[in-house]
Amino acid sequence: MSGFDxxxxxxxxxxxxxxxxxxxxKVACEVAPRETLVDCLRDKLELTGTHAGCEMGACGACLVxxxxxxxxSCLIFAVQADGATIDTIExxxxxxxxxxxxxEFHRRNALQCGFCTPGMLVNAHELLSQxxxxxxxxxxxxxxxxxxxxxxxxxIVDAIDAVASERMKAGGAGGGVT
Amino acid sequence: xxxxxxxxxxxxxxxxxxxxxPNAKRLLAGRGRYISDLRLPRMLYAAFLRSPHAxxxxxxxxxxxxxxxxxxxxxxxxxxxxxxxxxxxGTLDHFKGMTSAPQLPLPLDRxxxxxxxxxxxxxxxxxxxxxxxxxxxxxxxxxxxxxxxxAAREAGGALVNPGSVNNTCFRSQLDNGAVDDAFAHxxxxxxxxxxFGRHTAxxxxxxxxxxxxxxxxxxxxxxxxxxTPYQFQDLYSRHYNIPEARxxxxxxxxxxxxxxxxxxxxxxMAVVGLSILLGRPVKYVADRIESFVSDIHARDHRVxxxxxxxxxxxxxxxxxxxxxxxxxxxxxxxxxxxxxxxxIRLMGAPYRFKNYRATLEVIFQNKVQTSxxxxxxxxxxxxxxxxxxxxxxxxxxxxxxxxxxxxxxxxGAYPQTSPTGYRFEALSHQACLKRLHEMMDYDGLRAxxxxxxxxxxxxxxxxxxxxxxxNPSPAFYGVGGARISSQDGAILxxxxxxxxxxxxxxxxxxxxxxxxxxQIVADQLGLAQEHVKVxxxxxxxxxHGGATWACRGAGIGGETALQATRALKRNILEIAALILQExxxxxxxxxxxxxxxxxxxxxxxxxxxxxxxxxRSDTLPPGTQAQLTVSHHFAPQGYPFAFTNxxxxxxxxxxxxxxxxxxxxxxxVEDCGRVINPMLVDEQLRGGIVQGLGAALFEECRYSDTGQxxxxxxxxxxVPMPMEMPDIVIGHVETPTADTELGAKGVGEAGTAAASxxxxxxxxxxxxxxxxxxxxIPITPLxxxxxxxxx
Ligand code: FES
Ligand code: FES
Numbered sequence: 001m002s003g004f005d006x007x008x009x010x011x012x013x014x015x016x017x018x019x020x021x022x023x024x025x026k027v028a029c030e031v032a033p034r035e036t037l038v039d040c041l042r043d044k045l046e047l048t049g050t051h052a053g054c055e056m057g058a059c060g061a062c063l064v065x066x067x068x069x070x071x072x073s074c075l076i077f078a079v080q081a082d083g084a085t086i087d088t089i090e091x092x093x094x095x096x097x098x099x100x101x102x103x104e105f106h107r108r109n110a111l112q113c114g115f116c117t118p119g120m121l122v123n124a125h126e127l128l129s130q131x132x133x134x135x136x137x138x139x140x141x142x143x144x145x146x147x148x149x150x151x152x153x154x155x156i157v158d159a160i161d162a163v164a165s166e167r168m169k170a171g172g173a174g175g176g177v178t
Numbered sequence: 179x180x181x182x183x184x185x186x187x188x189x190x191x192x193x194x195x196x197x198x199x200p201n202a203k204r205l206l207a208g209r210g211r212y213i214s215d216l217r218l219p220r221m222l223y224a225a226f227l228r229s230p231h232a233x234x235x236x237x238x239x240x241x242x243x244x245x246x247x248x249x250x251x252x253x254x255x256x257x258x259x260x261x262x263x264x265x266x267x268g269t270l271d272h273f274k275g276m277t278s279a280p281q282l283p284l285p286l287d288r289x290x291x292x293x294x295x296x297x298x299x300x301x302x303x304x305x306x307x308x309x310x311x312x313x314x315x316x317x318x319x320x321x322x323x324x325x326x327x328x329a330a331r332e333a334g335g336a337l338v339n340p341g342s343v344n345n346t347c348f349r350s351q352l353d354n355g356a357v358d359d360a361f362a363h364x365x366x367x368x369x370x371x372x373x374f375g376r377h378t379a380x381x382x383x384x385x386x387x388x389x390x391x392x393x394x395x396x397x398x399x400x401x402x403x404x405x406t407p408y409q410f411q412d413l414y415s416r417h418y419n420i421p422e423a424r425x426x427x428x429x430x431x432x433x434x435x436x437x438x439x440x441x442x443x444x445x446x447m448a449v450v451g452l453s454i455l456l457g458r459p460v461k462y463v464a465d466r467i468e469s470f471v472s473d474i475h476a477r478d479h480r481v482x483x484x485x486x487x488x489x490x491x492x493x494x495x496x497x498x499x500x501x502x503x504x505x506x507x508x509x510x511x512x513x514x515x516x517x518x519x520x521x522i523r524l525m526g527a528p529y530r531f532k533n534y535r536a537t538l539e540v541i542f543q544n545k546v547q548t549s550x551x552x553x554x555x556x557x558x559x560x561x562x563x564x565x566x567x568x569x570x571x572x573x574x575x576x577x578x579x580x581x582x583x584x585x586x587x588x589x590g591a592y593p594q595t596s597p598t599g600y601r602f603e604a605l606s607h608q609a610c611l612k613r614l615h616e617m618m619d620y621d622g623l624r625a626x627x628x629x630x631x632x633x634x635x636x637x638x639x640x641x642x643x644x645x646x647x648x649n650p651s652p653a654f655y656g657v658g659g660a661r662i663s664s665q666d667g668a669i670l671x672x673x674x675x676x677x678x679x680x681x682x683x684x685x686x687x688x689x690x691x692x693x694x695x696x697q698i699v700a701d702q703l704g705l706a707q708e709h710v711k712v713x714x715x716x717x718x719x720x721x722h723g724g725a726t727w728a729c730r731g732a733g734i735g736g737e738t739a740l741q742a743t744r745a746l747k748r749n750i751l752e753i754a755a756l757i758l759q760e761x762x763x764x765x766x767x768x769x770x771x772x773x774x775x776x777x778x779x780x781x782x783x784x785x786x787x788x789x790x791x792x793x794r795s796d797t798l799p800p801g802t803q804a805q806l807t808v809s810h811h812f813a814p815q816g817y818p819f820a821f822t823n824x825x826x827x828x829x830x831x832x833x834x835x836x837x838x839x840x841x842x843x844x845x846x847v848e849d850c851g852r853v854i855n856p857m858l859v860d861e862q863l864r865g866g867i868v869q870g871l872g873a874a875l876f877e878e879c880r881y882s883d884t885g886q887x888x889x890x891x892x893x894x895x896x897v898p899m900p901m902e903m904p905d906i907v908i909g910h911v912e913t914p915t916a917d918t919e920l921g922a923k924g925v926g927e928a929g930t931a932a933a934s935x936x937x938x939x940x941x942x943x944x945x946x947x948x949x950x951x952x953x954x955i956p957i958t959p960l961x962x963x964x965x966x967x968x969x
Contacts, residue, residue: 032305034305035305042215043217046217047208048208048210048212048215049207049208049209049210050208051212051214051382051383051433052214053382053383053384053466053892054466054891054892054893055465055466056466056891056892056893058891058892058893059382059892061382088208089207089208090207090208090209093206093207093208102203102206102207105202105206106198106199106202106203106206107198108857109198109199109202109690109857109858109861111202111205111206111688112434112687112688112689112690112861112865113205113381113382113383113431113432113433113434113435113687113688114202114204114205114206114210114431114433114688115210115212115381115382115383115433115434116382117205117206118208121206139900140900140901140903141900141901143899143900143901144899144900144901145899146899146900147382147892147897147899148382148900149379149380149381149382149434149436149865149869149897150382150434150688150865151861151864151865151868152861152863152864152865152867152868152903152906152929153864153868153900153903154864154903154905154906155861155864156900157900
């Protein structure tokens, strides 16, 4: 190092050890205090199903479940999530928790490039666990933080609507099939 | 009661069927493989220092401090990259007199827009690279900034390129001579000046690239989020002087593209150079702010137009002037002039009139480049034409449907040449108009509107007819000297177990390319769709082709697949005939079984033919060469474009107190020729419409007087969100093109083409009681209130 003032950058590089339960498994990783949860999930844990579209809480591409609630992983630092239980699209898929939503999205082609899709599914999952049979208006409202550039949103609304009805018919009045 | 059997009831009849996309399951499980997800061994990350000035001289760049930072591997300026990369110029030969300055990955001595990349840093992480940027010192000297369109055209004003005589990139005129005469004899003339703001693609995944140069092999591999991998293979090879066969471009999953990801971007070219300099993989993913200041923007037109009509409401002539500002350079390799060119050529396209004159002037300014984005030129031409038609209808006391019914080219009158020189093979305006009228319950909507108006609720109904350009032939870029292919290629193999692998040059960005190609192959060969695997987007594997842009995936890519499949089927049946001691013509294939063509009795599975050909060729007659892999290319011939058409309608409500507009319902009747997968077509239409609605009401790249983009984030730049978007009702008319066996035309631009025109007409319809009009897009609440003199 040729006389370079170390204090300029080193502070940002210091790492902290954090621990989470991600998709049902205990994990620990070293993160810089400034690292967001979305970066930690994607880069450190290689869970690239969670996407970053805006990194400011506006697009919903980065939604994950944190302690059972949908949160924007771009808006919290990884250190803030220390000790939390996190479920990403990969975990929710493997668990089968959103299998019916995924099947309905597939059947209706409620996705095109698929980049918004994990966030949409996490949000839809959250909505249906709160409101068993939302109206189309309520579905659109609930998705109003999820940006999709490809679809016209309508097929997504249709898919969620159909799953809500199916779940009701199956007798899950209290919500999801988790 | 059973419905009569249709062609869809044949086994393996997939053309025309709404089957889900096989590859979508991966994306739904979070198993997409986007370029932004990619990580390679020894990969480094690039970040760019960007110009804070819209126009300035670079006096000096000091990178001393940053070179010493731990984790930084390379700092590169324009000069460093200019040593290995040749410059590019965004002009096309057939646009006579067109100019644009040569471009390099990073500038040498002058920046021309705020946000232009100036210095690149490559480091072990993006964070380190970004930190390091802060240690770079660039000394700038401000130069006069050209922002405003009028100022840019002023004689003696500031110049974007100091070496040039003015800021004109290109000028063009179309004139068939008798326009003045037609206007002189017209009973009615309607006239308006329109303005269309700049907006941008805002793909949810920003631009992403990983360049990986291996000096030992002399091989460059670029994982690039693009729709046109072959184009980039050619460009990287030529500008970095690497033999074409040693350049591989891989476009895996792409998080949205819409034309935005097929242009050459300075950072992308730089990343390739950085990887060559380092001999290591280098990754760059634009963040959202970088996307806003460096992705191409689109539109930005000011149009003056007038239309002449006779006493009965027949359109006689149009006279149009389009001024468009494109930023500091024309993009490469497609140029930024194509949009304006299409604007003046699509004017009045649905209508039967003869006299037309148009001038186009394309102007440089100190902003990021504008260029092709979904429905190039269509929304401008459509909005201008359709607004004038509505204004004429109002003047003549005609209903918007009636004046269109009177003036559209009749469905039986094709082929036709438009007054702007386009040749239409067969369109269906009359059928679409009629269909839309029923679908909207137009009379019901009008009655409801009148009722509500009495109660102070202002609803508007707007319709807009359009013509869409699809399936471009070599007459598009080829004649202009651009190395952009209008042909596509496919390689089809029967695998040893009797499945089919199809490598094809058209690419997938989510519109369903892989699905429709597998439908066509399965249908034509006589196989279950799940036994067809389609591979796209890798120049090392798939044959050269134009890939997916300008709505050519189904029409040209689909035809390529169809012809390739028929060739493979012929070969399979020839071998089957040898084995079965039959004439090939007496055999057919159904569900993967060779059958007797007449009786449909099963003879043998195609898997058995594959087994014999691959593993027991000794049992075939001497001299037999089993060709179970075929390669086939197809280039469009006949009409230079497969034009399609349709009409849209919308119903909306204007709150005259707040200026807010609520979209209630949108309608489209569309004719894209042979429909391969109705569900995918519908979703293309819906997605396209929503992009058009965004342009109509929300999206605008706003600049300050000094050329700073002031709303470059997703919190400031409004995009259509689910809550504001209406349900969209879709109807189809099918007029297949006779230029291909498949008969498919494109559909990707159709939604975007007319959506904003519809909204413009509907808002003006809603405001009719106030005798005010709006002539500019996006229609913001402020514009509504200003028109109403309430602000
Ligand atoms: S990336 Fe988190 S909301 Fe957009
Ligand atoms: S499917 Fe592409 S962003 Fe939603």
